[in-house]
Amino acid sequence: MYTSERGEGRVPGNAARTAGEVARLLGVAESTLRAWHRRYGVGPDAPRPGGYRRYADDDIQRLSRMRDLIRAGVLPSDAARRIGEEPGGAAPDRVLPDLLAAVRELDGRRCLTLLEEALAGSDVVTLWEDLCRPALTAVDADQRAAERHRAGACVEREHVLSWAITAALHGATARGVTGDGPAVLLACTDGEQHTLPLEALTAALTERGVPVRMLGAAVPTASLVHAVETTRPAAVVLWAQRPRTARADAVTALRRNRKLLAGPGWGERARRVTSLAGALDLLA
Secondary structure (H helix, E strand, C coil), X not given: CEEEECCCCCCCCCCCECHHHHHHHHCCCHHHHHHHHHHHCCCXXXXXXXXXXXXXXXXXXXXXXXXXXXXXXXXXXXXXXXHHHHHHCCCHHHHHHHHHHHXXXXXXXHHHHHHHHHHHCCCXXXXXXXXXXXXXXXXXXXXXXXXXXXXXCCHHHHHHHHXXXXXXXXXXXXXXXXXXXXXXXXXXXXXXXXXXXXXXXXHHHHHCCCCEEEEECCCXXXXXXXXXXXXXXXXXXXXXXXXXXXXXXXXXXXXXXXXXXXXXXXXXXXXXXXXXXXXXXXXX
């Protein structure tokens, strides 16, 4: 799925963090973190070696949710109870039949609800690999079958599903906790309109605390170069769905920058990573 051209160094990841680091990320006091852990059990399960508590990615996500609920007016005890219930969301692979049924009925709202429920019990990578991609593949198969039987292209189903996936991923990104440091810059090449894989990568990186700047679809090479000069990113991800949008001029213009060439448009000869998880291993 993703192709890499490695530059110097690695993008700083989100290793286990101290209480002070997490407090700064969330904008709360360390004493608040201790209170949430002591009273409600929201925090690391056990001290790490040396007796210090370290916060992993999933700990930070729960604490971020706790903070957001309290700011929205929910009592801390009720917020902790909700967080404790959220991991029980539906497994993404079990949601697939219901999601496809909703797509075929063009029920975008139902699609979004199913995706959000699945995301409550998993992470972005699992949602993407076990639900979103299989659903998109199934809808594409429906379209091809319809074309063979001259029954119309069923493009409206793809649009409904794409809208719901984008909305769910945007929600995950909005709830994420962003760390410090240079961001990863994501962009589709000039003429490329397929943004969903970059939306998934944006949400997954944000979930891990990696700063992201998303430029979206069809970014002209000159604009991309200006964005790189302005933001000085840790890495650049370029998505090309088709060979005609795999712009060699963009690669040449960014020859001094670390980059991932993502998408099937770049061809089999390029150095590749084959999954969203593989891209995260390089970037986070």
